[in-house]
Amino acid sequence: MNRLLFLGAGPMAEAIISGIVRKEIMPGTSIYVKNRQNQDRIEELVAKYGINGFNPEKDQLDQFDMIILAMQPNDIGEVCRDLKQKIHPQQLIISIISSVSTEYFEEHLHQQQPIIRVMPNTSSTINESATAISIGKYVEEKHVNFTKTMLAAIGTVYVIEESKMDIFTGIAGCGPAYFYAFMEQMETLAVEHDLPIELARNMIAQTILGSAKMVLLSDEDPMVLRKHVAAPNGPTEAGLFALEAFGGKKAIIEAVKAATERSKEIGKLFNV
Numbered sequence: 551m552n553r554l555l556f557l558g559a560g561p562m563a564e565a566i567i568s569g570i571v572r573k574e575i576m577p578g579t580s581i582y583v584k585n586r587q588n589q590d591r592i593e594e595l596v597a598k599y600g601i602n603g604f605n606p607e608k609d610q611l612d613q614f615d616m617i618i619l620a621m622q623p624n625d626i627g628e629v630c631r632d633l634k635q636k637i638h639p640q641q642l643i644i645s646i647i648s649s650v651s652t653e654y655f656e657e658h659l660h661q662q663q664p665i666i667r668v669m670p671n672t673s674s675t676i677n678e679s680a681t682a683i684s685i686g687k688y689v690e691e692k693h694v695n696f697t698k699t700m701l702a703a704i705g706t707v708y709v710i711e712e713s714k715m716d717i718f719t720g721i722a723g724c725g726p727a728y729f730y731a732f733m734e735q736m737e738t739l740a741v742e743h744d745l746p747i748e749l750a751r752n753m754i755a756q757t758i759l760g761s762a763k764m765v766l767l768s769d770e771d772p773m774v775l776r777k778h779v780a781a782p783n784g785p786t787e788a789g790l791f792a793l794e795a796f797g798g799k800k801a802i803i804e805a806v807k808a809a810t811e812r813s814k815e816i817g818k819l820f821n822v
């Protein structure tokens with residue numbers, strides 16, 4: 551793959567660009583970025599990563615091997631109408647836009663356009679994303695291989711069926727926000743109990759990091775690990791009891807369901 555264009559220069563685009571450049575998947579000189587309006591942001595990314603701003607006077611959309619769509623879903627219909635006039639059917643289109651299916655793009659771009667849909671999360675910024683990809687009908691093996699290599703630069707990549715994208719979004723795409731909300735409450739309590747905020751923040755983050763690493767590295771399932779923490783009639787058991795009594799389990803389930811349903815709902819606005 552020689553030239554890559556990002557349409558949309560928000561934080562998700564930046565996270566992917568920083569991974570690609572840092573891991574030397576592509577040189578910055580092969581990466582271009584375009585916003586609808588905000589040119590200051592383009593200049594910021596150009597200076598930071600040694601990439602190029604798209605210049606409509608000399609660059610053309612059909613000169614890129616791959617285009618990454620990284621804007622909000624709202625006016626994607628208009629984006630597709632414009633793109634269709636300017637791209638050719640062999641160009642790989644990668645969409646990181648949540649909720650919009652590969653079928654939608656297949657329908658609204660050229661017949662047989664290769665489309666890959668991606669759901670990263672914000673931990674891309676530190677190369678720790680849990681990223682899913684689903685593959686459109688007209689995608690070739692070389693497209694999948696390049697996309698996986700590129701996204702491996704920002705974390706772990708899973709290839710999943712398109713039908714699983716909403717639940718993946720509800721868990722892994724939105725998940726960082728749930729954990730941050732959890733951390734906010736713990737931090738408030740720690741500070742109320744006179745722990746310095748720096749220590750509180752660090753110990754909470756370290757506790758979550760350690761728990762996540764235990765699941766990844768120990769081969770035990772979370773239920774077993776949970777039981778290892780909780781001695782009969784000890785403090786953890788009391789804490790878990792309160793978590794259950796105050797609807798903790800239900801709250802987790804309902805949060806994921808609501809996010810998944812919302813993703814489906816948004817997707818229906820872009821039905822083919």
Ligand SMILES: NC(=O)C1=CN([C@@H]2O[C@H](COP(=O)(O)OP(=O)(O)OC[C@H]3O[C@@H](n4cnc5c(N)ncnc54)[C@H](OP(=O)(O)O)[C@@H]3O)[C@@H](O)[C@H]2O)C=CC1
Nearest residue numbers: 557558559560561562585586587588620621622647648670
């Ligand atoms: N944030 C997250 O946790 C995740 C987000 N996503 C998805 O990633 C996408 C981007 O997210 P995020 O970076 O947070 O989004 P932002 O809304 O912060 O940024 C979107 C960018 O796209 C630009 N843009 C809008 N329309 C166009 C257009 N027609 N052509 C070129 N550029 C355009 C905007 O530029 P301007 O200001 O000039 O209009 C802006 O810089 C979204 O679809 C989101 O659903 C996916 C996974 C996780």
Ligand SMILES: O=C(O)[C@@H]1CCC=N1
Nearest residue numbers: 648671719723724725
């Ligand atoms: O909530 C959102 O709009 C996006 C989808 C996944 C994470 N953030």
